[in-house]
Amino acid sequence: MGYSKEIYAKAFKFIADTKKAKERAYEASLDELRKQNEGFRNIEIRLSKLGAELVTTAISGNTQRLTQIKAECELVNSEKNRILRSAGIEKPDFYCKNCEDSGYFNGELCSCVKDVAKKFAFQELSASLPLNDCSFDSFDLNYYPDTEGADGTNPRKRAAAILNLCRKFANDFPCCVRSLLFMGDAGLGKTHLSLSLVRELSAKGYGVVYGSAQNLFGAAEKEHFSFSGNTTAEESLLGCDLLVIDDLGTEFYSAFTASLFYNVINSRLLSGKPTVINTNLSLDELEKRYSERIVSRFIGGYDMKKFIGSDIRQIKALEK
Numbered sequence: 498m499g500y501s502k503e504i505y506a507k508a509f510k511f512i513a514d515t516k517k518a519k520e521r522a523y524e525a526s527l528d529e530l531r532k533q534n535e536g537f538r539n540i541e542i543r544l545s546k547l548g549a550e551l552v553t554t555a556i557s558g559n560t561q562r563l564t565q566i567k568a569e570c571e572l573v574n575s576e577k578n579r580i581l582r583s584a585g586i587e588k589p590d591f592y593c594k595n596c597e598d599s600g601y602f603n604g605e606l607c608s609c610v611k612d613v614a615k616k617f618a619f620q621e622l623s624a625s626l627p628l629n630d631c632s633f634d635s636f637d638l639n640y641y642p643d644t645e646g647a648d649g650t651n652p653r654k655r656a657a658a659i660l661n662l663c664r665k666f667a668n669d670f671p672c673c674v675r676s677l678l679f680m681g682d683a684g685l686g687k688t689h690l691s692l693s694l695v696r697e698l699s700a701k702g703y704g705v706v707y708g709s710a711q712n713l714f715g716a717a718e719k720e721h722f723s724f725s726g727n728t729t730a731e732e733s734l735l736g737c738d739l740l741v742i743d744d745l746g747t748e749f750y751s752a753f754t755a756s757l758f759y760n761v762i763n764s765r766l767l768s769g770k771p772t773v774i775n776t777n778l779s780l781d782e783l784e785k786r787y788s789e790r791i792v793s794r795f796i797g798g799y800d801m802k803k804f805i806g807s808d809i810r811q812i813k814a815l816e817k
């Protein structure tokens with residue numbers, strides 16, 4: 498799962514905080530019991546004396562007395578447990594029995610951390626994106642003209658085919674899916690479909706990074722030139738399970754972003770991590786703005802789909 502460092506840190510903190518809260522509640526109920534139950538107080542004092550005697554007796558080598566103390570400890574302990582049970586006080590159990598709340602199991606990140614990270618990642622994405630508005634089901638094909646254009650292409654059939662491709666992408670992910678390059682004018686549903694992919698895949702627990710080219714590259718550039726040694730933004734671009742770059746071509750262009758962009762596209766293709774890119778630019782314009790080698794990566798490794806039709810945002814605005 499390719500989540501950011503922050504998400505994993507938040508997940509570890511959540512598990513540690515949950516453990517601490519349980520322990521605090523347990524200690525508080527013990528304190529309450531001590532106040533109310535003199536028998537319990539005496540048992541605790543008795544146990545602490547027996548503990549001290551156990552140590553000195555063990556050192557002295559008096560095995561007969563040692564056996565006696567151990568037997569008494571057992572008796573007093575079982576009385577203590579009886580009182581605890583009748584007061585309904587239980588030792589706090591672990592948040593996760595597998596890793597006993599360490600976060601690591603069999604030398605690997607435990608599934609409890611991954612589950613919590615998944616929840617946080619989805620919460621964060623849902624809070625920052627209109628995910629509820631965007632789903633495959635709410636992608637309305639009726640907004641696309643059902644007539645053939647001058648080049649013989651039917652916009653509705655084209656949109657239906659892209660919708661099917663996206664559904665298949667979400668189903669098959671991460672195996673056997675090719676990266677996607679959505680092209681076409683603004684208001685034709687590119688963002689709607691890519692947000693639907695974000696929604697489907699983050700709900701399945703994949704680490705999804707979504708943002709406009711300006712925001713994603715801007716964050717990495719800022720980090721790079723801050724000399725903080727932090728490379729979280731760049732690592733997220735390279736390491737997340739699915740990267741969705743919206744509005745490619747509208748970002749502030751610099752030599753740094755151009756080289757970062759190529760590195761991201763190339764590395765993700767090499768490591769088999771899918772990327773979805775939306776742009777209003779044509780291939781020629783992309784080549785002019787970035788480079789021929791970027792466009793050749795698109796041609797070699799991406800399914801390129803051009804949206805056609807009329808601006809849906811304008812149609813919706815007119816309908817209102």
Ligand SMILES: [Zn+2]
Nearest residue numbers: 593596607609
């Ligand atoms: Zn665990």
